[in-house]
Amino acid sequence: MLLVANRRRNYSLQLRKLVVLLQHIQDEYNMVTSLKTAALFDCDGVIVNTEPQYTAFWTTIGHEFLPSQANFAKEIKGNTLINIFNCYFPGDEALQAEIKVRLKHFEAHMQFPYVEGVVAFIHTLQQQGIPTACVTSSNEEKMASLYAALPDFQSLFTHIFTAEDTRRSKPAPDCYIAAADYFGLAPQACVVFEDSLSGLQAGRDSGAKVVGLSTENAPERIAPLCDVVIPDFNQFSFSSFSALLG
Numbered sequence: 001m002l003l004v005a006n007r008r009r010n011y012s013l014q015l016r017k018l019v020v021l022l023q024h025i026q027d028e029y030n031m032v033t034s035l036k037t038a039a040l041f042d043c044d045g046v047i048v049n050t051e052p053q054y055t056a057f058w059t060t061i062g063h064e065f066l067p068s069q070a071n072f073a074k075e076i077k078g079n080t081l082i083n084i085f086n087c088y089f090p091g092d093e094a095l096q097a098e099i100k101v102r103l104k105h106f107e108a109h110m111q112f113p114y115v116e117g118v119v120a121f122i123h124t125l126q127q128q129g130i131p132t133a134c135v136t137s138s139n140e141e142k143m144a145s146l147y148a149a150l151p152d153f154q155s156l157f158t159h160i161f162t163a164e165d166t167r168r169s170k171p172a173p174d175c176y177i178a179a180a181d182y183f184g185l186a187p188q189a190c191v192v193f194e195d196s197l198s199g200l201q202a203g204r205d206s207g208a209k210v211v212g213l214s215t216e217n218a219p220e221r222i223a224p225l226c227d228v229v230i231p232d233f234n235q236f237s238f239s240s241f242s243a244l245l246g
Contacts, residue, residue: 046194
């Protein structure tokens with residue numbers, strides 16, 4: 001009789017654990033199916049770790065043509081090429097043309113390593129039915145070089161927005177507002193992933209939740225513009241993503 005009683009208690013305990021597990025699975029399913037959001041990713045410094053290469057390129061340009069601008073390479077982070085020209089080289093068409101040629105050659109030969117964990121994280125979002133977008137200040141010509149180097153890149157995103165898609169460059173929030181609208185969402189329902197100060201400001205001003213990557217700037221430097229700061233995507237899970245949206 002004692003043996004039978006012990007077995008019954010064990011069965012009862014296992015049944016309760018099974019009920020708890022099934023409830024947890026149901027809660028996760030309800031959360032996913034009710035989550036109406038989109039993940040909006042900047043490109044350089046967020047998806048591909050190219051910022052050190054760009055810093056070297058623009059530092060050289062700054063030293064040659066704007067020696068008085070000590071932090072030129074950092075000041076232009078997140079800006080479109082057109083905006084850089086309008087702000088720093090206005091009306092100098094010959095110099096703009098020279099920089100374009102040098103930049104085109106540089107981008108055709110640069111490396112495009114993925115930021116750690118980003119591909120797996122985006123695949124998880126896709127599996128959960130979350131639309132994804134790349135929202136970059138880079139132009140289509142540069143992106144063509146990236147597509148050639150990373151043939152799987154375009155499959156990671158529902159849509160890719162480039163510099164040609166918005167009139168105002170980051171830090172204006174236009175690009176993220178437009179991306180949210182593309183998915184039929186308010187920016188407040190979306191999560192932006194950024195690294196540059198101008199990009200983080202754009203995400204913040206759009207009203208979206210902002211995840212800052214400290215790939216280029218120190219965590220404490222970008223923290224005031226972020227809801228969360230991460231070094232890469234290795235420790236950022238779908239649960240972390242969902243928690244941002246309440």
